[in-house]
Amino acid sequence: MKDQRILELIRENPFISQQELSEKLGLSRSAVAGYISALTKRGEIVGRAYVLKEDAKITCIGGANIDRKTRTLGPVEYGTSNPASSRQASGGVARNVAENLGRLSCDVSLIALTGEDQDGRWLMQETKQRGVDVAQSVMIHGEKTGTYTSILDDYGELVLAVADMSVYEHFHADILESRWSHLASSEIIFADTNLPEDTLHYLIERAKKEERPLWVHTVSAPKTKRLPEDLSGVEVLFINREEAAGFTGREVGSLEGYREAADVLIQRGVSDIIIHLDHEGVYVKRRGGAEEHLVPSVQEWKDGTGVKEAFISGMLFGISHEESYGEALRLGMAASDETWQTEETVADLSAVKLNRN
Numbered sequence: 001m002k003d004q005r006i007l008e009l010i011r012e013n014p015f016i017s018q019q020e021l022s023e024k025l026g027l028s029r030s031a032v033a034g035y036i037s038a039l040t041k042r043g044e045i046v047g048r049a050y051v052l053k054e055d056a057k058i059t060c061i062g063g064a065n066i067d068r069k070t071r072t073l074g075p076v077e078y079g080t081s082n083p084a085s086s087r088q089a090s091g092g093v094a095r096n097v098a099e100n101l102g103r104l105s106c107d108v109s110l111i112a113l114t115g116e117d118q119d120g121r122w123l124m125q126e127t128k129q130r131g132v133d134v135a136q137s138v139m140i141h142g143e144k145t146g147t148y149t150s151i152l153d154d155y156g157e158l159v160l161a162v163a164d165m166s167v168y169e170h171f172h173a174d175i176l177e178s179r180w181s182h183l184a185s186s187e188i189i190f191a192d193t194n195l196p197e198d199t200l201h202y203l204i205e206r207a208k209k210e211e212r213p214l215w216v217h218t219v220s221a222p223k224t225k226r227l228p229e230d231l232s233g234v235e236v237l238f239i240n241r242e243e244a245a246g247f248t249g250r251e252v253g254s255l256e257g258y259r260e261a262a263d264v265l266i267q268r269g270v271s272d273i274i275i276h277l278d279h280e281g282v283y284v285k286r287r288g289g290a291e292e293h294l295v296p297s298v299q300e301w302k303d304g305t306g307v308k309e310a311f312i313s314g315m316l317f318g319i320s321h322e323e324s325y326g327e328a329l330r331l332g333m334a335a336s337d338e339t340w341q342t343e344e345t346v347a348d349l350s351a352v353k354l355n356r357n
Contacts, residue, residue: 002027003035010045019322029321030331034351037105057107058316059183060098061176061203062192063219064112064127064137065146065165066119067091067345069305076153084151089345090126091148093192093217096306096346100313100335102131103349106320109133109186111179113171119145130346136179143167146194156303156340157278161220168194173202183212188316190215193223201228208233217312221246232269238312239265240276258283259291276308284329294333298340306345311336314354331355 002025009016009024021032039045070086090099094112101108110132114120116139123145124134146168150161176183176199183189189212191203204227207214215236218224224243231237245252248264252275262273262285275283281295314335318328334354339347 003039006032006035006039007045028323028327028355030318030323030327030351031355033105033321034353034355037350038352057109057186058101058188058190058320059109059111059136059186060094060101060190061111061195062094062217063092063146063148063165063168063194064090064095064110064114064123065092065148065163066123067305068147068149069152069345070150071152071156071303071343072154072159074154076159087343090123091345092146093194093219093309094190095123095127095132096309097190097217097313097316098132099127099130099346100310100349101316102127103346104313104317104351104354105131106317109136109182111136111138111176111182113138113140113143113146113167113175115139115143115145115167116141117143117145136182138175140167140170143170150305152303152305156301156305158304163220165194169196171195171199173199175199176203176206180206184210186212187320188213188215190217190312190316192217193219193226195226197226200226204228204231204233206233215312215316217308218243218247230269231265234270236272236274236315237265237270238274238276238308240278240308244275255283255293258293259285262291274311276311278304278307281333282311282329286325292329294329296333296337296340298337300341302341303343303345304340306347307336307339309345310339310347310349313349317351317354 018029018032022029067089070084073083098108098110120139128134146165148163151159153159213235216234217238221243224247241252244261248261250261251257252261258275265273266287271287273285284292311332314332315328318331331354
């Protein structure tokens with residue numbers, strides 16, 4: 001068994017690296033990381049003397065809020081009351097991505113704003129317990145922690161969402177400027193468009209100037225408009241088809257439409273475009289011309305909330321473990337597949353699960 005062989009190699013050389021284990025076993029680095037994590041949890045490995053720290057640090061910037069999710073028990077009927085079930089959890093795009101990465105044992109930190117209230121304290125504590133460094137986040141006195149309320153149909157598809165994110169009006173560029181030494185030490189920066197327009201522009205321009213890899217998620221059609229005309233500071237842009245249509249002026253309902261919208265965004269400076277297509281998966285277009293349509297492998301569709309964040313997290317996990325871009329895409333799909341099949345916004349991800357799919 002692979003796990004026993006890993007233990008044998010570690011006994012032979014307690015300082016063996018994950019890259020060396022990968023080469024000796026013929027496994028990807030992310031697969032090795034999954035085995036190591038499982039062996040540590042089982043108590044087979046005590047301490048970390050066997051491996052030098054190799055994970056790239058990822059910093060997530062943006063939304064952290066209380067999620068309130070309501071799902072109808074049958075087809076949506078407009079203009080009348082619909083029987084439904086409701087639940088509350090921690091949420092926010094950047095926070096969800098950070099939690100996913102924490103669950104995957106990545107070195108991840110979160111820069112977010114909450115109110116100086118009970119919700120904010122609970123949210124940060126929950127996030128910290130998932131392995132996320134929240135020391136760079138800020139509580140704003142006199143403000144309420146943001147809330148996101150979503151209504152899903154009986155298939156788990158989003159029908160309507162409303163967000164009270166007024167606290168993010170206080171997310172000024174100087175918050176990032178004062179934390180730039182932390183950001184500069186990150187291998188990858190991920191941000192969502194919950195940031196105010198000026199702050200988002202500052203981040204994109206500075207990432208471009210200092211050549212820091214920046215990945216951006218557009219969050220919603222209105223917030224997509226906060227992006228600048230020049231997107232050359234964005235390495236990867238995650239956007240859904242409705243947002244892509246509104247942002248580019250193209251009809252995004254077919255492969256040709258996806259391609260045209262992606263080309264518009266590449267012309268504006270983005271290196272890679274990933275268009276989320278809900279149950280149909282994702283369309284990927286790279287600056288060099290390579291394109292791919294990846295489809296989900298889901299046995300039971302439950303809930304689409306958090307699927308996009310899971311995909312992003314899987315990709316970040318792969319890239320931070322020096323996997324190829326193609327393998328990172330596969331890990332992203334594996335993470336989104338896991339999330340489709342749970343009613344939780346953040347699934348119980350692990351490296352073992354991602355490499356099993």
